[in-house]
Amino acid sequence: MTNASKLPLWTIAAPIVGWLLLGGTLLGWGGPYVALLAVGLVGSVLAAVHHAEVVAHKVGEPYGTLVLAIAVTVIEVALIVSLMLAGGPAAATLARDTVFAAVMIILTGMVGICMLVGGLKHGEQRFRLDGASGALVTLAAIAILTMVLPNYTETTPGPYYSASQLGFIALVTLVLYGTFVLVQTVRHRDYFLPRKADGSVDEEEHADPPTTKAAWLSFVLLLVCLGAVVLLAKSLAGPMEVALTKAGAPQALLGIIIAAVVLLPEGLAAARAAHANRLQNSLNLALGSALASIGLTIPTVAVLSLSSGWTLALGLDSKATVLLLLSLFLATISFSTGRTTILQGVVHLVLFAVYLFTTVVP
Numbered sequence: 001m002t003n004a005s006k007l008p009l010w011t012i013a014a015p016i017v018g019w020l021l022l023g024g025t026l027l028g029w030g031g032p033y034v035a036l037l038a039v040g041l042v043g044s045v046l047a048a049v050h051h052a053e054v055v056a057h058k059v060g061e062p063y064g065t066l067v068l069a070i071a072v073t074v075i076e077v078a079l080i081v082s083l084m085l086a087g088g089p090a091a092a093t094l095a096r097d098t099v100f101a102a103v104m105i106i107l108t109g110m111v112g113i114c115m116l117v118g119g120l121k122h123g124e125q126r127f128r129l130d131g132a133s134g135a136l137v138t139l140a141a142i143a144i145l146t147m148v149l150p151n152y153t154e155t156t157p158g159p160y161y162s163a164s165q166l167g168f169i170a171l172v173t174l175v176l177y178g179t180f181v182l183v184q185t186v187r188h189r190d191y192f193l194p195r196k197a198d199g200s201v202d203e204e205e206h207a208d209p210p211t212t213k214a215a216w217l218s219f220v221l222l223l224v225c226l227g228a229v230v231l232l233a234k235s236l237a238g239p240m241e242v243a244l245t246k247a248g249a250p251q252a253l254l255g256i257i258i259a260a261v262v263l264l265p266e267g268l269a270a271a272r273a274a275h276a277n278r279l280q281n282s283l284n285l286a287l288g289s290a291l292a293s294i295g296l297t298i299p300t301v302a303v304l305s306l307s308s309g310w311t312l313a314l315g316l317d318s319k320a321t322v323l324l325l326l327s328l329f330l331a332t333i334s335f336s337t338g339r340t341t342i343l344q345g346v347v348h349l350v351l352f353a354v355y356l357f358t359t360v361v362p
Helices: 009-026 033-059 063-091 094-122 129-147 163-187 212-247 252-275 279-308 318-334 342-360
Strands: none
Touching: 009 033, 009 212, 033 063, 033 212, 033 252, 063 094, 063 163, 063 212, 063 252, 063 279, 094 129, 094 252, 094 279, 094 318, 094 342, 129 163, 129 279, 129 318, 163 279, 212 252, 252 279, 252 342, 318 342
16 A cells, blocks of 8 residues: 555545435335445445555554454444344344354455465465464354354243343453453554564554545545445345345345445455465454454344344354354364465365355255
């Protein structure tokens, strides 16, 4: 990234066009107009990627990846909550499906692509094992507590938590995520920074950072982009659900689509970092995204469920549980040496393909 005070014109125009397209939805336009909404959504997402990278470059690691992870998770939470409010009790599994899809996309798809892209260009890539293992152990604890344990509690038959259990798990989830953020940004910040050849911490391995003016402008435009993405995705959710129903596709596929749209900015940024031989940044983005996704989404929907009286289904079925446990196991093995090649990338991507296939063909 160059130290430029001017932003590419398209990164400013894309969110503006997205907001203008939203005006058509207020007029009741549909049919082919939905395709334009999809184009506007993709453009806003790509612009969000650029602005988030500018901000991330300015604040440095690991704060930059944390900014991007939380910003994109805000999209996910807002979208899920809006769809739950619109769908009512019928949307009881939407949060679970979306969070599970996000975790699977990140652990198998995003991580696999980064390892494959980096391995193809650079052969072998290295990363900080202590940072990755800390993130993975936190993710494993939160994932199992929120999406597997509900099937085995006795107060309320699974896949549900009782009200007191749901409140307690939401609190535990926030504690775990908050502790991880504290470790990542304060207590052990060096665990998440790349190393130089001599083993010392590389505080800043990029080109010159952008100017303060450019960073603040990108921050404002990032918020504009995120707002456009949320509203455009919400406008497209209805047509997507109708299309999935007509096609006979399972409802869980909607969660995958939502998660994929939400994670596209981070996925592109992580792949670019891996291609530039910055796998540490890629893993910071990937694992940080998974933790932010589940660590912030579950408590939010838990509060919504408790306040509205809706029943929130969190427990996964047996097939999804096996895939989740296998993904965590593979990630643990892949991250055990601090080095990756294309082999790990291919294995993760194959599991991602299995996840997608078994969702469409249960």
